[in-house]
Amino acid sequence: xxxxxxxxxxxxxxxxxxxxxxxxxxxxxxxxxxxxxxxxxxxxxxxxxxxxxxxxxxxxxxxxxxxxxxxxxxxxxxxxxxxxxxxxxxxxxxxxxxxxxxxxxxxxxx
Numbered sequence: 165x166x167x168x169x170x171x172x173x174x175x176x177x178x179x180x181x182x183x184x185x186x187x188x189x190x191x192x193x194x195x196x197x198x199x200x201x202x203x204x205x206x207x208x209x210x211x212x213x214x215x216x217x218x219x220x221x222x223x224x225x226x227x228x229x230x231x232x233x234x235x236x237x238x239x240x241x242x243x244x245x246x247x248x249x250x251x252x253x254x255x256x257x258x259x260x261x262x263x264x265x266x267x268x269x270x271x272x273x274x
Contacts, residue, residue, distance in 0.1 A: 169206045174266075176201070190255040197238070197242060204233070204234035204238050208230035212229075
Protein backbone atom coordinates (compact mmCIF):
# COMPACT_ATOMS: atom_id res chain seq x y z
CA UNK A 165 0.00 0.00 0.00
CA UNK A 166 2.87 2.34 0.78
CA UNK A 167 4.58 1.54 -2.53
CA UNK A 168 1.44 2.72 -4.35
CA UNK A 169 1.94 6.14 -2.76
CA UNK A 170 5.72 6.50 -2.84
CA UNK A 171 6.33 5.85 -6.56
CA UNK A 172 3.69 8.32 -7.76
CA UNK A 173 4.94 10.88 -5.25
CA UNK A 174 8.49 10.64 -6.61
CA UNK A 175 7.21 10.85 -10.19
CA UNK A 176 5.11 13.93 -9.40
CA UNK A 177 8.08 15.63 -7.72
CA UNK A 178 10.20 14.88 -10.80
CA UNK A 179 7.46 16.32 -13.03
CA UNK A 180 7.31 19.45 -10.87
CA UNK A 181 11.07 19.86 -11.22
CA UNK A 182 10.73 19.65 -15.00
CA UNK A 183 7.91 22.21 -14.95
CA UNK A 184 10.13 24.44 -12.83
CA UNK A 185 12.08 25.09 -16.03
CA UNK A 186 8.96 26.74 -17.46
CA UNK A 187 7.76 28.65 -14.40
CA UNK A 188 7.13 28.34 -10.69
CA UNK A 189 3.38 28.48 -11.26
CA UNK A 190 3.52 25.49 -13.58
CA UNK A 191 5.59 23.53 -11.06
CA UNK A 192 3.21 24.30 -8.19
CA UNK A 193 0.21 23.35 -10.33
CA UNK A 194 1.69 19.99 -11.31
CA UNK A 195 2.74 19.31 -7.73
CA UNK A 196 -0.67 20.23 -6.30
CA UNK A 197 -2.69 18.04 -8.64
CA UNK A 198 -0.20 15.18 -8.44
CA UNK A 199 -0.24 15.27 -4.65
CA UNK A 200 -4.04 15.22 -4.76
CA UNK A 201 -3.84 11.97 -6.74
CA UNK A 202 -1.30 10.49 -4.32
CA UNK A 203 -3.26 11.55 -1.23
CA UNK A 204 -6.53 10.40 -2.77
CA UNK A 205 -5.06 7.01 -3.64
CA UNK A 206 -3.62 6.56 -0.17
CA UNK A 207 -6.90 7.61 1.45
CA UNK A 208 -8.89 5.32 -0.84
CA UNK A 209 -6.65 2.39 0.02
CA UNK A 210 -7.09 3.05 3.74
CA UNK A 211 -10.86 3.17 3.41
CA UNK A 212 -11.21 0.20 1.07
CA UNK A 213 -8.80 -2.15 2.84
CA UNK A 214 -9.41 -1.44 6.53
CA UNK A 215 -12.72 -3.25 6.85
CA UNK A 216 -11.53 -6.74 7.66
CA UNK A 217 -13.68 -9.70 6.64
CA UNK A 218 -17.07 -8.45 5.47
CA UNK A 219 -19.98 -9.46 3.34
CA UNK A 220 -19.58 -8.88 -0.39
CA UNK A 221 -22.01 -5.95 -0.48
CA UNK A 222 -20.19 -4.17 2.34
CA UNK A 223 -16.79 -4.75 0.68
CA UNK A 224 -18.02 -3.43 -2.66
CA UNK A 225 -19.60 -0.48 -0.88
CA UNK A 226 -16.27 0.36 0.74
CA UNK A 227 -14.50 0.13 -2.64
CA UNK A 228 -17.05 2.39 -4.31
CA UNK A 229 -16.95 4.89 -1.45
CA UNK A 230 -13.14 4.95 -1.59
CA UNK A 231 -13.08 5.63 -5.34
CA UNK A 232 -15.74 8.32 -5.08
CA UNK A 233 -13.78 10.03 -2.30
CA UNK A 234 -10.58 9.86 -4.32
CA UNK A 235 -12.15 11.42 -7.41
CA UNK A 236 -13.97 14.10 -5.40
CA UNK A 237 -10.61 15.08 -3.92
CA UNK A 238 -8.83 15.12 -7.30
CA UNK A 239 -11.61 17.02 -9.11
CA UNK A 240 -11.89 19.43 -6.18
CA UNK A 241 -8.18 20.27 -6.34
CA UNK A 242 -8.43 20.62 -10.12
CA UNK A 243 -11.39 23.01 -9.85
CA UNK A 244 -9.83 25.07 -7.05
CA UNK A 245 -6.54 25.24 -8.92
CA UNK A 246 -8.17 26.53 -12.09
CA UNK A 247 -10.85 28.79 -10.59
CA UNK A 248 -9.24 30.15 -7.42
CA UNK A 249 -5.50 30.15 -8.10
CA UNK A 250 -5.57 30.46 -11.92
CA UNK A 251 -3.03 27.65 -12.34
CA UNK A 252 -2.20 26.54 -15.89
CA UNK A 253 -4.68 23.77 -16.79
CA UNK A 254 -2.16 21.71 -18.73
CA UNK A 255 0.20 21.54 -15.75
CA UNK A 256 -2.68 20.49 -13.50
CA UNK A 257 -3.72 17.78 -15.93
CA UNK A 258 -0.13 16.61 -16.37
CA UNK A 259 0.19 16.18 -12.60
CA UNK A 260 -2.98 14.09 -12.52
CA UNK A 261 -1.89 11.98 -15.49
CA UNK A 262 1.58 11.26 -14.11
CA UNK A 263 0.23 10.52 -10.64
CA UNK A 264 -2.36 8.08 -11.98
CA UNK A 265 0.04 6.42 -14.40
CA UNK A 266 2.67 5.75 -11.75
CA UNK A 267 0.04 4.64 -9.27
CA UNK A 268 -1.11 1.95 -11.69
CA UNK A 269 2.48 0.97 -12.52
CA UNK A 270 3.34 0.68 -8.82
CA UNK A 271 0.34 -1.59 -8.22
CA UNK A 272 1.10 -3.73 -11.27
CA UNK A 273 4.72 -4.31 -10.27
CA UNK A 274 5.52 -7.33 -8.13
